[in-house]
Amino acid sequence: MxxxxxxxxxxxxxxxxxxxxxxxxxxxxxxxxxxxxxxxxxxxxxxxxxxxxxxxxxxxxxxxxxxxxxxxxxxxxxxxxxxxxxxxxxxxxxxxxxxxxxxxxxxxxxxxxxxxxxxxxxxxxxxxxxxxxxxxxxxxxxxxxxxxxxxxxxxxxxxxxxxxxxxxxxxxxxxxxxxxxxxxxxxxxxxxxxxxxxxxxxxxxxxxxxxxxxxxxxxxxxxxxxxxxxxxxxxxxxVDGIYSADPRVVPTARKLHRLPNGVAKELGRLGNPVLHAKTLQPLTDHSTHLHVASSFDYQNTGTEIGKFGQIAKQELSVTYLNDLLLAQSESFLGQQGEQAQHLFAAICSDTEAGYIVISQAQQKAVSQWLASHDTEVSFTPVAILATVGHKVVHHGDVKARFKRALKHEQVFAIANSPFQHSLIAILPQACSVELLNHVHHDMTKDARHIGLVVAGLGNIGERFLQLLPKQLTQIPLLENLHLVGLISSKKALINNDGIEVSQAFALFEQEAKNYDHQLLMSWLSNHPYDELIVVDITPSEAFSLLYGEFFKQGIHVIGANKWAASSSTEHYNDLLTTAQQHKSLWLGNTTVGAGLPINYAIQDLINSGDQIIEISGIFSGTLSWLFETYDNSVPFSQLLLDALAQGITEPDPREDLSGRDVQRKLLILARMAGFELSLTDIDCQNLVPEALQQLSTEEFLAQAAALDSYFADAYLQAADQGCCIRYIAKFSLQDNGQLCASVGLAVLTENDAFANLTPCDNVFQIRSHWYQDNPLLIRGPGAGRDVTAGGLHSDLVNICRQLVHRQQQVKLKGINTL
Structure with a gap:
């Protein structure tokens, strides 16, 4: 053969x-x-x-x-x-x-x-x-x-x-x-x-x-x-992965979830405690991906080494080697210097200055090689400290930052790696732990990468994504935030190399795949980011049931979806406990009041030591519009159909008139204020007569005139007293310690805080120990794609602010193994 x-x-x-x-x-x-x-x-x-x-x-x-x-x-x-x-x-x-x-x-x-x-x-x-x-x-x-x-x-x-x-x-x-x-x-x-x-x-x-x-x-x-x-x-x-520095001596080192092949090889060459240069040699011509994980914590995702896109290439790390020698000779100039660099696999070299940096064990071999060239050589003990990243020798901003980090140190020279992936400072003394930590801080601060997944691509989801590019450029906290996932009710697009925001919908149409919840969890639980945030803009109860699994994986949730926050007391408390155990954050400012800061106000009062004793108001933009507009000059049913045509109501207006949405919002606020109650504890007045409740949507709309006499009577009775009708939500802590909560139609005087609103406005009134005689009022648009999308962005910035300084615990055998 x-x-x-x-x-x-x-x-x-x-x-x-x-x-x-x-x-x-x-x-x-x-x-x-x-x-x-x-x-x-x-x-x-x-x-x-x-x-x-x-x-x-x-x-x-x-x-x-x-x-x-x-x-x-x-x-x-x-x-x-x-x-x-x-x-x-x-x-x-x-x-x-x-x-x-x-x-x-x-x-x-x-x-x-x-x-x-x-x-x-x-x-x-x-x-x-x-x-x-x-x-x-x-x-x-x-x-x-x-x-x-x-x-x-x-x-x-x-x-x-x-x-x-x-x-x-x-x-x-x-x-x-x-x-x-x-x-x-x-x-x-x-x-x-x-x-x-x-x-x-x-x-x-x-x-x-x-x-x-x-x-x-x-x-x-x-x-x-x-x-x-x-x-x-x-x-x-x-150890559970490759870190941005040796985690045994740099406590703030962060895991590098993905490393390009070339960067990994350079780290191995320059002293990374886990990677070694020979390890990667056999994979040079292969598409094989290398993973580093801890057998003592094998549920935790480690580091993957392979071919990746731009996000992984942004990572920087710092490494060092002590006990090296700087060899200087005329034979290290020009072409002979290049030959020496290759022959001795020098850490770094400069063929113009005439030096190479080698290990101490190579001193004899270098001396023998130079003897044949009949040139003198001097050996000086040195150490190296290197910043490593994808083609950093071409990044002027990284080189400038590296020089600034070393400006108070004695440095023989800063050399470019022959492999383009590191900047190497040659030090005339050993690299100290203090110097390593200082340079690591200066080179990698604010470098945590956060993945963003958006679930729900409807009207508000579309607006959220339209606002995202500007937010990414103008909010420093979002500098390392990357859109990596888009999810609809049936399809999902997950791309760990990032999704170009301006082309998000087009890419989704071209590349999204069908999924079930098991497959979705598999994708999300294996993400390569320091943190992952899911923004839930869906109305889906089924999707909200994934929150517990998200939290178990350390995934954070921003929810406009009201189902989880208004679920049964047992389920809600389980979610809070799971999120706390796994250090997951759960924000839901837009579950009530769209973009109005009602959640923030409640949290601030509670965190400051105040105690809330009552929350009340108008929580539905739809019902606000209906009752601010209704004056009995036209039948209520006609007004309702006009609101439907304008998109003010749900496709089935009974969703608004039932009061269930307001009931859920009141429950969410009560829980946020520190009270434990369930939906069944809140009396709810359904404004739809029983005879109309079981009809199809089409049948209900055809018979909507059956609503007219009830609302006409209610309006006229209130008007006779110089009052108006509004749909009010309220819970309060009674003097005997009991909670009273209800949502329903109320008769208000014309000077009541809830009586004169701009149609569609929400208004929230908070009474507390600090705000008793003169309650705190928050008023503004309670619906709309812009304000709701803005509220979601507010939560996004808030979460990123909380995450920016968070450190993952390093899993080292003998220190904190399972």
């Missing part, structure tokens, strides 16, 4: 495997440290894996450290070697017995005994010849144990010793021979089972065991993804 045919065959085999191994999962040593940790890993695999996926494992806990310490004892011919080997054996036996059935455990212990005999032989003869072989036992034991557990409890499983297929050039460069490795992998893989593969270890072309270096198991996982064409790789570790 010629070489072209071999390549074609391997490609076909790889494509076939790509359809089978859709995901590679890697678990580090801390994730597998104890029986409890392994149980957690088994749960993760049960929830996230399918047959033909691959699981890559490190050695359990500190097994590799224990193996290396035992190896050192063998080199030194210490008497304690036998005891150390016994401890290795006993630690594995305890794990095996605690996790497997007796029969399987016995078989696994027999394998272990054979391994112990082999390693004892090596250690007591010529240990220096077998260092890599000896260290490989940690991964071998881990893979064999996990595979046995999965076979017993979850699904058919097998384990693979990576040395049976993975071939690299040497254990310094660790370059994979993809052709041979893939061919041998295809020979040992077992379809229809879940494969568990040893990380960290491989072999060279001569068959000698090699290790892959620091964080070698991460590298193993991405190698496996490259070989199989897997769609995703997840690195399960002890």
């Amino acid at each position: 010629n070489q072209v045919n071999v390549v074609e065959q391997l490609t076909a085999e790889r494509n076939q495997l790509a359809k089978q191994a859709v995901h590679v999962h890697k678990f580090g040593g801390s994730s597998l440290a104890t029986a409890q940790c392994i149980e957690r890993v088994v749960d993760i695999i049960r929830q996230h894996c399918q047959l033909n996926d691959l699981v890559v494992v490190s050695a359990n806990g500190d097994t590799t450290d224990a193996l290396f310490a035992t190896y050192q004892l063998a080199l030194e011919r210490q008497d304690t070697l036998t005891s150390a080997i016994a401890q290795l054996y006993q630690a594995q036996v305890e794990l095996i017995k605690s996790l497997l059935s007796a029969a399987t455990a016995e078989r696994m212990i027999d394998y272990l005994k054979s391994d112990i005999q082999q390693l004892t032989h090596w250690l007591t003869s010529t240990p220096e010849q077998y260092q890599a072989d000896f260290l490989s036992f940690g991964e071998l034991w881990s893979a064999r144990l996990l595979s046995a557990i999965l076979s017993e409890r979850v699904c058919p499983s097998y384990y693979l010793d990576a040395r049976d297929f993975l071939v690299i050039n040497n254990d310094q460069q660790c370059v994979v021979d993809n052709g041979i490795s893939l061919e041998q992998f295809n020979q040992v893989t077992q379809l229809g089972k879940l494969g568990v593969v040893t990380g960290y270890i491989s072999k060279d072309s001569a068959g000698k065991t090699c290790t892959l270096g620091r964080n070698g198991s991460d590298y193993s996982a991405t190698i496996m993804a490259s070989l199989t064409g897997a769609l995703n790789v997840t690195l399960w570790t002890d």
